[in-house]
Amino acid sequence: MKAFTKTIVREYRRSLSRFLAVFAIVALGCGFLTGLMATTPDMRLSMDTYYDRTHFYDVSLLCDAGFTTEDLAAVAQAEGVSLAVGGYSLDAVVSVDGSEDNTARFLSFDDRIDRLTLTEGRLPECPGECAVERALFSDLEILPGDEILVASDGDYLAKETFTVVGIVESPRYLSVSKESSGVGSGSVAFEVYVTDADFTYEVYTELLLTIDGAQGENTFSSAYDDCVASLTETLEELGKQRAQARYDEWITEGEAAIRAAQEECDANALALEKQRTVYENLRAAADAGVPGAATPELIAETGKAIEQGETELARAQDEIARVREDLAALQTPVWHVCGRTDNTAYRSYTDNTEKVDAIAKVFPLFFFLVAVLVCLTTMTRMVEEERTVIGTMKSLGFGRGRIVSKYLLYSSGAGLLGALFGMAIGFRVFPRVISQAYTIMFRLPALQTPFRLRYALPAGAAAIVCTTGATLVAALGSLREKPAALLLPKAPKAGKRVFLEHIPFLWNAFSFSWKVTARNLIRYKKRFFMTVIGIAGCTALLLTGFGLRDAIADIARMQFHEILCYDAIAVLSDLDSREVSDFLQRENGGGGIFVYSDGTARVLEDGESAEITLVAAHTAKDLTEIVNFRDRQSGQTIVVDGTGAIITEKFARLHGISAGDTVTVELAGVTGEVPVSAVCENYVGSYLYLTEGLYRQAFGESVESNCVFVRFSEGTDARELCRQLLACEDVVRVQDFADTEKNFADLIGNIDYIVIVLILCAGLLAFVVLYNLTNININERKKELATLKVLGFFDSESAMYIYRESAVLTLIGTAAG
Numbered sequence: 001m002k003a004f005t006k007t008i009v010r011e012y013r014r015s016l017s018r019f020l021a022v023f024a025i026v027a028l029g030c031g032f033l034t035g036l037m038a039t040t041p042d043m044r045l046s047m048d049t050y051y052d053r054t055h056f057y058d059v060s061l062l063c064d065a066g067f068t069t070e071d072l073a074a075v076a077q078a079e080g081v082s083l084a085v086g087g088y089s090l091d092a093v094v095s096v097d098g099s100e101d102n103t104a105r106f107l108s109f110d111d112r113i114d115r116l117t118l119t120e121g122r123l124p125e126c127p128g129e130c131a132v133e134r135a136l137f138s139d140l141e142i143l144p145g146d147e148i149l150v151a152s153d154g155d156y157l158a159k160e161t162f163t164v165v166g167i168v169e170s171p172r173y174l175s176v177s178k179e180s181s182g183v184g185s186g187s188v189a190f191e192v193y194v195t196d197a198d199f200t201y202e203v204y205t206e207l208l209l210t211i212d213g214a215q216g217e218n219t220f221s222s223a224y225d226d227c228v229a230s231l232t233e234t235l236e237e238l239g240k241q242r243a244q245a246r247y248d249e250w251i252t253e254g255e256a257a258i259r260a261a262q263e264e265c266d267a268n269a270l271a272l273e274k275q276r277t278v279y280e281n282l283r284a285a286a287d288a289g290v291p292g293a294a295t296p297e298l299i300a301e302t303g304k305a306i307e308q309g310e311t312e313l314a315r316a317q318d319e320i321a322r323v324r325e326d327l328a329a330l331q332t333p334v335w336h337v338c339g340r341t342d343n344t345a346y347r348s349y350t351d352n353t354e355k356v357d358a359i360a361k362v363f364p365l366f367f368f369l370v371a372v373l374v375c376l377t378t379m380t381r382m383v384e385e386e387r388t389v390i391g392t393m394k395s396l397g398f399g400r401g402r403i404v405s406k407y408l409l410y411s412s413g414a415g416l417l418g419a420l421f422g423m424a425i426g427f428r429v430f431p432r433v434i435s436q437a438y439t440i441m442f443r444l445p446a447l448q449t450p451f452r453l454r455y456a457l458p459a460g461a462a463a464i465v466c467t468t469g470a471t472l473v474a475a476l477g478s479l480r481e482k483p484a485a486l487l488l489p490k491a492p493k494a495g496k497r498v499f500l501e502h503i504p505f506l507w508n509a510f511s512f513s514w515k516v517t518a519r520n521l522i523r524y525k526k527r528f529f530m531t532v533i534g535i536a537g538c539t540a541l542l543l544t545g546f547g548l549r550d551a552i553a554d555i556a557r558m559q560f561h562e563i564l565c566y567d568a569i570a571v572l573s574d575l576d577s578r579e580v581s582d583f584l585q586r587e588n589g590g591g592g593i594f595v596y597s598d599g600t601a602r603v604l605e606d607g608e609s610a611e612i613t614l615v616a617a618h619t620a621k622d623l624t625e626i627v628n629f630r631d632r633q634s635g636q637t638i639v640v641d642g643t644g645a646i647i648t649e650k651f652a653r654l655h656g657i658s659a660g661d662t663v664t665v666e667l668a669g670v671t672g673e674v675p676v677s678a679v680c681e682n683y684v685g686s687y688l689y690l691t692e693g694l695y696r697q698a699f700g701e702s703v704e705s706n707c708v709f710v711r712f713s714e715g716t717d718a719r720e721l722c723r724q725l726l727a728c729e730d731v732v733r734v735q736d737f738a739d740t741e742k743n744f745a746d747l748i749g750n751i752d753y754i755v756i757v758l759i760l761c762a763g764l765l766a767f768v769v770l771y772n773l774t775n776i777n778i779n780e781r782k783k784e785l786a787t788l789k790v791l792g793f794f795d796s797e798s799a800m801y802i803y804r805e806s807a808v809l810t811l812i813g814t815a816a817g
Contacts, residue, residue: 019414021772026418026463029371033364034455035426040357042431044220050445054115056171057208065333066203080231082212085113086204091181093151102189103181109193113208121166131166133191156200174443175345239335247332254327265316272309370537374769376470377530379411381776383474391486404475415467419460437753498522517804531773532813538766539817545759559683560741566709571733579730593622594705604664612686616695616703626709632681642691644677651686652679672698
C-alpha cells in the first residue's frame with residue numbers, strides 16, 4: 001500500500017504540467033459556464049433584495065381625475081392589498097441657481113413605501129425644502145444649499161422657490177433613461193422630493209400599493225407576476241365602481257349647481273321685472289309732469305339697477321349653459337392599474353438581464369464542451385503513455401481495480417480541484433465584471449453572488465465524469481492486454497503511403513521535412529482530429545464573440561437612421577390637430593405624418609396574448625414616409641399596398657407569424673382580424689403597421705390620428721423645436737428619438753462589453769488548449785526527436801518538426817472553426 005501510494009505521488013510530481021493543464025482547462029470551462037449562467041440570477045436577486053429593503057411598490061394606480069380620500073380608503077380595504085398610500089406628482093420647468101431651464105418632477109414621499117436612501121444632507125421637514133434624486137443628474141451638479149426656482153407649470157405647488165437640503169436615491173428611478181414629460185423639453189432631468197404641504201392638489205395624483213405575499217417572491221419570477229395578476233382584476237373592477245361613483249357625484253354636483261344657478265336666475269328675473277315696472281312708472285310720472293314723483297336722478301339710478309340686473313341674469317344664464325356643456329362633455333374617469341413592468345428603470349433592467357441570459361444559454365455551453373474535449377484527449381494520451389507502468393503493476397499482481405484507481409485518482413483530482421476552483425472564481429468574478437458594465441446605465445445595489453448548487457453540481461459532475469470516464473475507458477483498454485505485451489513499447493503504425501504521394505508533381509515539390517510532416521499529419525488521424533476539433537472550437541468561440549460585437553455595433557444606426565424615417569413623436573390631445581400641422585409647416589418645413597398609435601394593442605393566440613404597438617396611417621404612402629420597410633435577409637424593399645398589415649420580425653418569429661397569416665388583435669376592448677402581408681426588419685420594439693382601410697375592416701371605424709411623426713429638416717435645432725412643439729396647446733408629450741437612440745446605444749455598448757469578456761475568455765481557452773495539445777504532441781514524439789538529433793538535425797530543425805505540424809493543424813482548425 002505504501003509503495004502504491006508513493007507511485008501515485010510520484011505521478012503527480014512527474015507530470016505536474018499535465019495535471020495543471022487539465023486543472024486549468026476544467027477550471028476555465030466550469031468557471032465560465034457557471035459564472036455566466038449565474039450572472040442573470042445574481043443581478044435579479046440583488047435588485048429584488050434592494051426592492052424589498054426599500055419597499056418598492058407592487059402596483060401604482062393612475063387616473064386622469066386623480067383619487068379622493070374615499071378612493072384611497074376603498075383600495076386600502078381591498079382583499080390582498082397590504083398597504084395603500086396616496087401621493088402627489090407634478091412636472092414643472094425649473095432653473096437651479098441661474099442655470100438654464102430643465103424639466104423637474106416634483107414628488108411627495110412616504111417612508112412606508114418607495115423608501116428614499118439618503119446619501120447626503122437630510123430629508124425635507126417643512127414646506128420650501130426639498131431633496132433631489134442623484135441618479136438622473138446629467139450636466140447639473142446640484143448640492144445641498146442650492147435653490148430651485150419654479151419657472152412655469154407649477155400651478156399646484158405652494159411655493160416658487162425650494163431649497164435643497166439633501167441628496168437621495170429612489171428605487172423608482174434607477175436608470176439613466178429619462179422619463180417622458182408633458183412640459184418643458186419633454187423629458188425629466190431630475191426628481192425633486194418635497195413635503196405633502198408643498199402641493200395644493202385637492203386629490204391624490206397617484207396611489208402606490210404593496211401586495212400581501214409579494215415581497216416573499218422574487219420580483220422577476222413568474223410567481224411574483226401571478227401574485228400581482230391575482231390582484232389586478234380586483235383593482236380594475238374596483239376602479240370601474242369608484243370611477244362610476246365619481247362620475248355620478250360630478251353629475252349630482254353639476255345638477256345641483258344648475259338648480260342653484262336656475263333659482264338665482266329666476267330670482268334675478270323676478271327682481272328685474274319689478275325694477276322694470278318701477279322704471280316704467282317713474283318714466284310715466286315724469287312724462288305726465290307729476291311734481292316730485294320722479295326726479296332724473298331716481299330714474300337714472302333705477303335704470304342702472306336694471307342694467308345690473310340684466311348683467312347678473314345673463315351671467316347666471318351663462319353659468320347654467322357652461323355647467324350644462326361641462327356635464328355634456330363629462331366622461332367617466334378611467335383607472336390605470338400599473339405594475340413594476342410599467343416603471344422605465346425596472347423594464348429596462350429586466351430587458352438587459354434577459355439579454356445576458358440569452359448569451360449565457362449558448363456561449364458558455366460550447367465553451368465548456370471544448371474544454372471537456374481537450375481533457376478527454378489529455379487523459380487518454382496519459383494512460384497510453386503509462387502502458388509499461390500498467391504492465392509492470394499487472395505483472396506484480398496488482399488487481400485491475402487498484403491499477404485503474406491510480407489514474408482515476410489523478411484525473412478526478414485534477415477535474416475536481418479544477419471544477420471547484422473554477423466555480424469559486426466564476427461565481428464571484430463573472431457576475432461582478434458583467435454587472436459592472438451596467439453601472440453606466442443603472443444605479444445598482446451591491447451585487448450578491450451566492451454559490452449556486454443548481455449550476456455547480458451539473459457542471460462539476462460533467463467535468464469529473466468526462467475526465468474520469470476517458471481515463472477509465474483507456475485504462476481498461478490497456479488492461480485487456482497481457483503484461484508481456486504491455487511491458488513492450490507500443491508498435492508504431494505500419495508505414496504506408498498517404499494520398500499526397502499519389503500526386504507526384506505535388507509530392508515531389510515537398511522537402512524531406514515537409515514530407516515527414518504530411519505523413520505524420522495524415523497517418524495519426526486521432527491526434528489530427530482531436531487537435532483540429534479543439535482549435536476549431538476555440539476559433540468558433542472567438543469568431544462568435546467578434547461576430548456578435550460586429551453585429552450589434554450597427555444596430556442603433558440601422559434602427560434609427562435606416563429603418564425609422566422620423567426623429568420625434570408628438571402625442572396629441574386634439575386628433576388631427578390643425579395647430580400642430582400649421583406649426584410644423586411654418587417652423588420645420590413639413591407637416592409631419594399624422595397617425596394613430598397605441599402601445600396597448602394585443603395579439604391573441606391560443607388563449608394567450610402578447611403586447612404590440614399598433615400604428616395605423618391614413619394611406620400606404622404615409623406608412624412608407626415613416627418607416628423604410630425591407631426584408632432583413634434579402635434587403636429588398638417591401639411594397640406597402642394596403643392588402644395586409646406589416647409586422648416586425650422578432651415578434652413574428654416568437655409567435656410563429658408569417659406572411660399570409662391572419663392575426664387576432666384586441667384594441668381598446670374591440671377585437672378584429674388582421675391579415676399579414678409581410679414581415680419587416682426591426683430591432684427595437686414590436687410593431688404592427690396598418691393602413692386606414694385595414695383598420696376600418698378590423699375595428700369598424702376610421703383612423704383618428706393621436707400623434708404625429710416628425711422628421712427634422714436640415715439645420716433644425718431639435719431641442720428647441722421639441723420645446724416649441726410641446727408648447728402647442730394640442731400637444732401632450734414629445735418623444736425625441738435622439739434620447740431613445742442614446743439609451744439603446746448605451747444598452748448595446750454594455751452587451752459589447754460582455755462580448756469582449758467572452759472574447760478574452762475564449763482567447764485564454766485557446767491558449768490553454770494549444771499549450772496542452774502541443775505538450776502532448778512533444779511528449780509522444782520524444783523518441784522521434786532524439787532520432788532526428790542523432791541524425792544531425794539542428795535544434796531549430798528539430799523544433800520545426802513539431803511546430804510545423806502544430807502550425808498546419810492550427811490553420812486547419814482555424815479554417816474549420
